[in-house]
Amino acid sequence: MYIKQIFINKKDFLDLLLLADEEEKMIDKYIDNSDMFLLFDxxxxxxxxxxxxxxxxxxxxxxxxxxxxxxxxxGKSLINLVFNNHYKKCERIIVGTGDSPLTLPFYEKCGFKIYDKIDNFFLDNYNKPIYENGVLLKDMIYLEKYIRRNI
Ligand SMILES: CC(C)(COP(=O)(O)OP(=O)(O)OC[C@H]1O[C@@H](n2cnc3c(N)ncnc32)[C@H](O)[C@@H]1OP(=O)(O)O)[C@@H](O)C(=O)NCCC(=O)NCCS
Structure with missing residues (x-):
């Protein structure tokens, strides 16, 4: 298993990006000023x-x-591989996700804890309603994880 950083043409992998974020215009807001990595096995x-x-x-x-x-x-391995190999100074990881039974338990299993919420984020920022597992996403839930470094 290995990861590879992508520096150009990140939207060649739009099919993957859309799995996690259904609206391309929302992806466009962060893709250019963020790092992207692919996981291969x-x-x-x-x-x-x-x-x-x-x-x-x-x-x-x-x-x-x-x-x-x-x-x-x-999913869990990808988070660990990226943060262990590329962000050695990182002490805190945050993530925002819908109040969904498909994602919240995953992040909690990865050691994240809820610390904030933006009410109606999905209703206010997305053009069409987003459903996950039949649940309408409304609020954005923020989770955080502190990384302990063994120096
Ligand atoms: C969410 C996602 C990234 C998780 O990746 P994954 O490879 O399926 O998850 P993993 O197999 O690494 O799961 C890690 C742990 O979380 C648990 N888990 C994963 N999804 C779960 C769920 N829906 N409910 C309960 N536990 C869950 C696993 O059982 C595992 O537990 P363990 O460590 O005790 O064995 C993946 O399902 C996905 O790409 N979904 C579509 C896109 C998306 O929603 N992305 C997140 C929004 S940013």
Missing amino acids: NDLIGSIVIHKINEKTYEIKNLAIYKKYQNKGY
């Missing part, structure tokens, strides 16, 4: 997009694993 497995907030804090803007490779540990 023989095949292309998934991708992650990370935005620097400051020296110590980074935000996961988009994380997607192809459907056929989900629930095999790749």
Whole structure:
């Protein structure tokens, strides 16, 4: 398993990006000023997009694993691989996600804890309603994870 950073033509992987963020205009807001990495394990497995907030804090803007490779540990491994290898000074990772049974438990399993919420974010910022597992997404839930570095 290995990761590869993509510097140009990030939207060649729009199919992956749209798995995690259904509206292209929302992706356009962060894709150019964020880092993108692909995960390979023989095949292309998934991708992650990370935005620097400051020296110590980074935000996961988009994380997607192809459907056929989900629930095999790749999502969790991708987060760990990227932050262990590319963001050695990072002490805090944040991520915003819908109040969804498909994503919140995943991030909690990865060690993230809820710390904030933006009411009606999805209703106010997306052109059409977003449903996940039959649930209408309304609020943006923010989670954070502190990384302990063994120096
Ligand atoms: C969300 C997503 C990235 C998770 O990646 P994944 O590779 O399927 O997840 P993993 O197999 O690494 O799961 C890690 C842990 O979370 C748990 N988990 C994952 N999804 C879960 C769910 N819906 N409910 C409960 N637990 C879940 C796994 O059981 C595993 O637990 P373990 O560490 O105890 O074994 C992936 O499903 C995906 O790409 N979904 C579509 C795009 C998306 O919604 N992206 C997130 C928005 S930014």
